[in-house]
Amino acid sequence: xxxxxxxxxxxxxxxxxxxxxxxxxxxxxxxxxxxxxxxxxxxxxxxxxxxxxxxxxxxxxxxxxxxxxxxxxxxxxxxxxxxxxxxxxxxxxxxxxxxxxxxxxxxxxxxxxxxxxxxxxxxxxxxxxxxxxxxxxxxxxxxxxxxxxxxxxxxxxxxxxxxxxxxxxxxxxxxxxxxxxxxxxxxxxxxxxxxxxxxxxxxxxxxxxxxxxxxxxxxxxxxxxxxxxxxxxxxxxxxxxxxxxxxxxxxxxxxxxxxxxxxxxxxxxxxxxxxxxxxxxxxxxxxxxxxxxxxxxxxxxxxxxxxxxxxxxxxxxxxxxxxxxxxxxxxxxxxxxxxxxxxxxxxxxxxxxxxxxxxxxxxxxxxxxxxxxxxxxxxxxxxxxxxxxxxxxxxxxxxxxxxxxxxxxxxxxxxxxxxxxxxxxxxxxxxxxxxxxxxxxxxxxxxxxxxxxx
Numbered sequence: 001x002x003x004x005x006x007x008x009x010x011x012x013x014x015x016x017x018x019x020x021x022x023x024x025x026x027x028x029x030x031x032x033x034x035x036x037x038x039x040x041x042x043x044x045x046x047x048x049x050x051x052x053x054x055x056x057x058x059x060x061x062x063x064x065x066x067x068x069x070x071x072x073x074x075x076x077x078x079x080x081x082x083x084x085x086x087x088x089x090x091x092x093x094x095x096x097x098x099x100x101x102x103x104x105x106x107x108x109x110x111x112x113x114x115x116x117x118x119x120x121x122x123x124x125x126x127x128x129x130x131x132x133x134x135x136x137x138x139x140x141x142x143x144x145x146x147x148x149x150x151x152x153x154x155x156x157x158x159x160x161x162x163x164x165x166x167x168x169x170x171x172x173x174x175x176x177x178x179x180x181x182x183x184x185x186x187x188x189x190x191x192x193x194x195x196x197x198x199x200x201x202x203x204x205x206x207x208x209x210x211x212x213x214x215x216x217x218x219x220x221x222x223x224x225x226x227x228x229x230x231x232x233x234x235x236x237x238x239x240x241x242x243x244x245x246x247x248x249x250x251x252x253x254x255x256x257x258x259x260x261x262x263x264x265x266x267x268x269x270x271x272x273x274x275x276x277x278x279x280x281x282x283x284x285x286x287x288x289x290x291x292x293x294x295x296x297x298x299x300x301x302x303x304x305x306x307x308x309x310x311x312x313x314x315x316x317x318x319x320x321x322x323x324x325x326x327x328x329x330x331x332x333x334x335x336x337x338x339x340x341x342x343x344x345x346x347x348x349x350x351x352x353x354x355x356x357x358x359x360x361x362x363x364x365x366x367x368x369x370x371x372x373x374x375x376x377x378x379x380x381x382x383x384x385x386x387x388x389x390x391x392x393x394x395x396x397x398x399x400x401x402x403x404x405x406x407x408x409x410x411x412x413x414x415x416x417x418x419x420x421x422x423x424x425x426x427x428x429x430x431x432x433x434x435x436x437x438x439x440x441x442x443x444x445x446x447x448x449x450x451x452x453x454x
Contacts, residue, residue, distance in 0.1 A: 021311045022351045025430075028304035029355025030362060032297055033415075033423040037363035039293035040419045046286045055249040057259060057274045059266070064243065074270065076240025081265050082247055087254040093242040095152040095232050099225070101145060105202045108146035109192035110223035148189065149224040150203070152232025156184060158246065159226055160216060166226075171197030171212030179230040182211040186222035204235040252283075301426050308434020312344050316441050348431035356423060363415060 012018050059082060063071040073095065083091045099106065151159060154176040160166045166173060166184075174182050183203075185195050190213045195201065199210045208227070215222055233239050249258050255274050262272050316323070326336055 017311075018347060021307065021347055022354065024307050025304055025348065025351035026355035026358060028300045028307060029352050029423070029427055029430075030358035031300040032304070032426055033356055033359025033419075034363040034366040035293045035296035035300065036419045036423055037359070037415050038367040039290050039297065040416060041367055042286050042290045042293065046283055046290065055252050055255060057247045057249060057255065057262065057272060059245040059247065059262065060271050061243065062269055062271050064271075071269075073238060073241035073243050074245060078266060078269070079240065079242055079245060082245055082262060085247070085258055085261050085265065087250050087258050088247045089250045090248045092153065092155040092158045092246045092248075093229055094154075094158065094244040094246075095229055095236075095238065095241055096243045097150050097152075097232060097236050099148040099150055099203060103204055104148065106148055106189065106193050108148045108223070109186075109189045110146055110148075110220065149220070150183075150227060150232060151224060152227045152229040154229045156214075156226050159214075159221060166214050167216065168212045168214050171210070173214075174211050174226065174228055176228050177230070178228045179234060180228065181206055181208045181231060182228070183208050183231075184212050184214045184226040185210050186224050187213055187215040188219065188222040189224065206235060297426070301430060304427075304430040305433040308344055308348060308430055311347070312340065312434055313441065315343070316340065344434055345431050348427060348434070352424070352427045355427075356420075359423065360415060 059074065061071040061074055064073075074093075079091070079093055082088065099108075153159065156173050156176055157166045168184065169187060171184075174180075174184055190196070190210070193201070195210050195213070197210055197212055200207050201210070202208070203225075214226065227235075229242070233241055247258065247262070249255050259272055259274050262270075266272070323336055327333070
């Protein structure tokens with residue numbers, strides 16, 4: 001006990017020097033903890049990205065984009081083939097259509113504008129040519145008329161722009177697997193037509209009940225209608241058809257395998273795109289942060305050990321005479337070493353208390369700083385050029401890409417017990433390394449030589 005008490009007292013023998021040592025060591029320990037937190041948080045996000053992001057594959061009819069292009073919708077047999085593919089955990093099927101003035105009693109809420117008018121300019125040609133038809137023939141739809149987009153889907157949440165649940169502001173959502181004549185109506189369209197929950201409207205000659213009002217904060221989507229897939233297939237006389245399928249793979253590591261299988265099964269009848277490349281880029285960016293944090297831990301550990309080592313070497317050199325006297329009056333090298341190790345531990349423990357507190361405070365900003373700097377680089381490399389007039393059903397893939405990129409900036413610093421214990425363990429390693437060499441010096445000091453030289 002006497003040995004320990006002397007070591008504790010000696011640790012504060014020179015308050016100014018001890019304070020400087022504690023400050024420098026505390027900064028190193030604080031950096032160690034903050035880097036450990038950053039690495040742990042990023043590694044957790046990497047595991048999450050591998051399990052959830054980059055696992056979506058979008059399948060569309062070959063040559064079809066939105067309401068343009070050629071080709072035929074995907075068939076029920078093709079949908080079954082996609083769903084039964086190995087490693088595909090779930091699928092979301094979508095069918096898109098447009099309601100003209102002859103199809104519904106609703107007034108479209110989305111004005112054409114110059115862009116929409118240009119997309120419909122061929123309708124005018126169609127109308128002109130149809131003027132020569134007989135009165136008994138069905139007239140072509142009026143040119144330059146705004147239309148209402150209707151989406152049939154097995155999962156209404158797939159329309160959400162943020163990748164989460166669809167925001168139903170009034171009423172309740174619909175069951176995408178049902179065949180009921182119900183619909184979710186976008187807030188802009190509902191306002192335009194004075195629709196509320198429980199209201200009805202006609203579509204394709206049938207009466208449809210408004211189950212809820214939704215909003216996505218996207219003007220195009222908020223001007224549309226969402227129905228169960230089977231309902232829209234029945235109303236449009238397209239049984240089993242789909243214009244888009246988003247297949248969810250059980251892991252990003254299996255995406256390439258699934259893409260190969262789907263291309264083999266569907267051949268040239270479908271266009272297949274995946275998020276694998278974007279997911280790999282996201283994981284690569286996060287891995288770079290993890291490696292940087294690990295380098296920071298190693299560097300801070302070495303710095304802390306060097307600080308303790310140099311401090312103790314300096315203390316031992318200053319107190320050579322004291323050591324010689326202690327040994328001369330019967331003190332063993334073991335006891336003297338124990339005294340100085342206690343002194344080193346005392347300095348380290350005080351530094352650890354200060355440093356761990358500092359690390360807890362700065363771990364959040366430190367992690368955010370590392371992530372923000374890396375995410376800005378990643379966004380430059382993964383950003384996709386805007387596709388003017390992109391197909392509505394491509395939203396699932398676009399949202400997936402946005403979600404992957406967002407993963408980088410969504411890393412939240414989290415101090416777990418494991419990380420905290422790791423920081424304490426490293427602190428003890430620093431104390432051990434820092435006191436090992438001085439202990440060796442002490443064992444080499446011979447009382448006779450010290451006293452004679454002094």
